[in-house]
């Protein structure tokens with residue numbers, strides 16, 4: 001019996017006016033546009049043009065194909081982050097450089113580090129609350145962005161460094177604001193006064209200057225420090241070679257930028273979901289009433305808080321897509337993805353897919369509680385807020401600990417109520433609430 005060989009098909013894509021409409025929507029609401037395209041075309045489709053034409057893959061099978069079964073067919077697709085983190089950032093490095101850097105950097109994220117994150121986090125949240133008064137309105141997302149930046153920078157660089165180098169945080173924010181601009185706008189790198197690229201270059205110049213001075217000061221000092229920068233300065237690979245100054249600079253800046261934007265957005269979505277679901281908020285407050293001391297271990301023993309964080313990262317995954325480039329012609333699901341194409345696996349659309357989650361657009365922490373009647377049992381690759389495999393987020397433990405500790409400190413001291421005027425929608429390369437998150441605050445004491 002002769003077997004018919006199926007010819008791979010070209011990836012489905014909208015054309016003409018429909019394409020223009022998709023592009024217009026995607027410019028601000030990329031993830032919603034991706035979900036609409038998923039509904040119309042299925043798990044594989046493409047849109048965009050030139051340097052921003054992506055081949056989108058959706059679903060647990062696609063994630064498994066890219067992250068577990070065939071990572072070797074892809075290069076990382078985060079060139080837009082290169083101006084910030086340089087060529088030695090983990091996210092932009094390829095094997096064998098990636099394996100070497102990952103081995104050197106990984107120890108800096110062990111459990112010991114998470115213990116110290118709890119104290120740093122509590123300190124900065126309390127500092128933020130010092131200025132709050134009952135009855136006031138606060139844009140929680142914008143304030144949390146600064147607090148989380150302070151926390152991550154202190155964990156990386158130590159409190160004294162930040163006091164000595166006060167401009168660093170401001171410059172990192174300027175750089176991240178550029179990376180959060182729509183991809184199309186980022187293509188226009190025009191170095192004229194007041195334009196975004198010019199502001200970016202100036203901020204990066206100042207930040208690099210500060211960091212190299214700090215690296216040099218540490219190399220010439222015998223004082224013992226316990227932050228991540230100290231660990232990077234001491235670290236060496238299997239051949240006993242340490243990191244160069246440029247590698248240390250690239251790791252430091254890329255870890256801060258990968259960490260604070262995503263984590264502060266994730267935290268803001270937790271608060272939004274709790275305020276949007278008052279019964280869930282009440283159940284959580286009851287659970288938080290059972291703890292009096294705050295340590296890494298106590299934070300791990302709160303199953304409802306854990307379910308809330310998991311569910312929030314499902315519905316609003318701060319990193320909504322993983323980006324790759326095809327190293328060769330790839331056939332997936334009988335579609336041909338040509339060599340050098342940009343490929344994106346949509347974490348956002350997979351997390352909202354009813355094949356894996358019941359009532360996927362509802363916020364239901366119960367779906368994560370073992371033995372609960374509403375428990376969902378999605379396949380492993382249907383839920384990947386931190387990616388998977390060799391590229392699994394190195395800061396996942398830091399991020400979830402920070403989100404949990406911040407929620408505990410916030411909700412134990414303040415009663416919050418929604419103060420937003422318009423419905424909250426998500427936007428951005430990092431999924432964040434458009435316009436922030438306005439809340440009214442009332443002291444609990």
Ligand code: HEM
Nearest residue numbers: 090091258259262263266319322385386387391393395399
């Ligand atoms: C809620 C917060 C966070 C989310 C949702 C998140 C999400 C992700 C995802 C999805 C990836 C995989 C990307 C891919 O495979 O294409 C990733 C990688 C990475 N993340 Fe995170 N992240 C978060 C927080 C952090 C923090 C706090 C840090 C560091 C302080 C960090 C550092 C990194 C780095 C360095 C990589 C690249 C790893 C590699 O290529 O080896 N992230 N993150």
